[in-house]
Amino acid sequence: MDAIEFWFDFGSNYSYLSMMRIRGLAAAAGVRVVPRPFLLGPIFKAQGWETSPFVLQEAKGRYVWRDMERQCAKYGLRWRRPSVFPRNGLLAARVALQGEGAAWEFAFCEQVMLANFAIDRDIGDAAVIGAILAGLGVDGGAVIEAARSEACKSALRARSAAAQARGIFGAPTFFAGDEMFWGNDRLEDALLEQALRHR
Amino acid sequence: MDAIEFWFDFGSNYSYLSMMRIRGLAAAAGVRVVPRPFLLGPIFKAQGWETSPFVLQEAKGRYVWRDMERQCAKYGLRWRRPSVFPRNGLLAARVALQGEGAAWEFAFCEQVMLANFAIDRDIGDAAVIGAILAGLGVDGGAVIEAARSEACKSALRARSAAAQARGIFGAPTFFAGDEMFWGNDRLEDALLEQALRHR
Numbered sequence: 001m002d003a004i005e006f007w008f009d010f011g012s013n014y015s016y017l018s019m020m021r022i023r024g025l026a027a028a029a030g031v032r033v034v035p036r037p038f039l040l041g042p043i044f045k046a047q048g049w050e051t052s053p054f055v056l057q058e059a060k061g062r063y064v065w066r067d068m069e070r071q072c073a074k075y076g077l078r079w080r081r082p083s084v085f086p087r088n089g090l091l092a093a094r095v096a097l098q099g100e101g102a103a104w105e106f107a108f109c110e111q112v113m114l115a116n117f118a119i120d121r122d123i124g125d126a127a128v129i130g131a132i133l134a135g136l137g138v139d140g141g142a143v144i145e146a147a148r149s150e151a152c153k154s155a156l157r158a159r160s161a162a163a164q165a166r167g168i169f170g171a172p173t174f175f176a177g178d179e180m181f182w183g184n185d186r187l188e189d190a191l192l193e194q195a196l197r198h199r
Numbered sequence: 200m201d202a203i204e205f206w207f208d209f210g211s212n213y214s215y216l217s218m219m220r221i222r223g224l225a226a227a228a229g230v231r232v233v234p235r236p237f238l239l240g241p242i243f244k245a246q247g248w249e250t251s252p253f254v255l256q257e258a259k260g261r262y263v264w265r266d267m268e269r270q271c272a273k274y275g276l277r278w279r280r281p282s283v284f285p286r287n288g289l290l291a292a293r294v295a296l297q298g299e300g301a302a303w304e305f306a307f308c309e310q311v312m313l314a315n316f317a318i319d320r321d322i323g324d325a326a327v328i329g330a331i332l333a334g335l336g337v338d339g340g341a342v343i344e345a346a347r348s349e350a351c352k353s354a355l356r357a358r359s360a361a362a363q364a365r366g367i368f369g370a371p372t373f374f375a376g377d378e379m380f381w382g383n384d385r386l387e388d389a390l391l392e393q394a395l396r397h398r
Contacts, residue, residue: 047256057246059368063381070388169258182262185384189269 003032004194005175007168009040010089010096010109011052013068013082016117017184018172019110020077029191031198035109037096038163039089039156040171046164052086071184078118087116088124090156094147095129097155104136111135202231203393204374206367208239209288209295209308210251212267212281215316216383217371218309219276228390230397234308236295237362238288238355239370245363251285270383277317286315287323289355293346294328296354303335310334 006022008015026033044052054061065081072079092112099105111132115121121128126144133140146152163173167180174181174190177197181190205221207214225232243251253260264280271278291311298304310331314320320327325343332339345351362372366379373380373389376396380389 057368059366060381062366063368063379066379067381067385074388167258167261169256169262180262180265182266183384185382186266189273 002198003034004190005034005036007036007038007163007171007173007175008109009038009171010092010112010116010123011086012040012171013054013064013085013117014184015172016113017068017071017075017077018174018187019113021075021184021187023106023110025187025191029195031191031194033106035096035100035106036159036163037089037093037109037156038168038171039093039160042160043164043169047169055085078114080118080120082116083120084122087122090124091126091129091144091147092123094152094156095133095143097152097159098143098147099138104133104138107136108132108138201397202233203389204233204235206235206237206362206370206372206374207308208237208370209291209311209315209322210285211239211370212253212263212284212316213383214371215312216267216270216274216276217373217386218312220274220383220386222305222309224386224390228394230390230393232305234295234299234305235358235362236288236292236308236355237367237370238292238359241359242363242368246368254284277313279317279319281315282319283321286321289323290325290328290343290346291322293351293355294332294342296351296358297342297345298337303332303337306335307331307337 004026006018008019022033044050049056054064068081069079071077089112096105096109096112099108112123112129115128115132116123123129130140130144133143166175170182172182172184172187174187176190176194179190179193181187181193203225205217207218221232243249248255253263267280268278270276288311295304295308295311298307311322311328314327314331315322322328329339329343332342365374369381371381371383371386373386375389375393378389378392380386380392
């Protein structure tokens with residue numbers, strides 16, 4: 001594939017960092033980005049985890065919120081610690097699938113991430129998602145209805161199964177061809193790998 | 200403390216990356232480094248883990264070895280995947296405690312890491328540790344005997360308990376004052392923080 005794949009979960013805080021950074025960095029590297037929203041929940045469940053490891057591992061959890069403050073300061077990104085974590089990204093992911101290839105796809109994903117991690121909104125709430133779509137000039141009612149269709153639900157299930165089949169264990173994850181890179185800290189490495197493959 | 204603290208486990212592959220990078224980067228930043236060898240085992244056990252998460256989580260484990268190849272290539276570091284992982288760093292950690300403040304302290308730590316991650320030796324073997332000490336002009340017999348004393352054993356237990364008390368959950372971990380940074384990917388951030396505190 002002549003593009004980097006960007007696999008993310010709307011509830012994942014480190015996915016937020018990559019979401020806000022990837023468009024600019026990819027443009028600078030001359031690399032195209034294909035967003036791949038998926039759900040981490042089934043992957044965590046397959047490990048026997050009922051929620052995020054940042055909740056299950058207390059010491060790591062405490063660290064992560066301080067790390068996020070520092071990382072956002074470093075990258076010049078807005079940040080407010082979500083009052084609920086991890087938030088349910090199911091509806092947002094289904095809507096993002098509906099937007100695949102549309103002009104509003106990337107802007108929608110960024111706005112959902114900002115809603116969760118910069119202004120502390122419940123991204124599982126259809127009113128919040130509808131307002132984001134409306135702000136982008138999209139008919140939110142129609143898109144959300146389509147997002148609730150059986151076709152869309154099974155498309156998201158297939159996407160999350162594909163994530164697991166490719167060896168994804170966390171988010172964000174990037175693919176440059178078959179090379180998998182895990183974590184916002186590997187975004188630059190992944191983009192360089194993709195750029196070198198297609199120069 | 201007017202130095203960055205570098206907490207590591209000799210069995211930890213990401214600690215290897217930091218061990219080989221920190222002296223040069225710290226010198227360039229004008230920052231002093233205090234090595235803090237400790238054992239991750241008791242911290243993992245307190246989580247209910249009997250071994251490394253890279254062994255327990257199969258998909259993550261597979262990824263980590265590819266990531267190490269790429270990271271070592273990026274940093275220009277030697278690399279051979281250890282035939283046993285994680286190796287027992289108990290004796291090496293006790294010897295490093297014996298070397299605290301000595302001229303050979305840092306070189307010993309580097310050589311142990313290279314033995315484990317570049318030439319695939321059993322660092323739990325007293326003969327391997329003795330040969331490293333001899334190569335540094337140190338009386339290995341006397342140091343290893345002291346490393347096996349009750350005083351040294353309890354010093355290492357206290358060190359590992361201190362790690363847990365400070366919220367350490369993995370390695371490497373750096374402290375610039377009270378600011379904790381986890382992982383080789385945060386080494387540069389930690390050094391910058393320490394440099395800014397003491398400029």
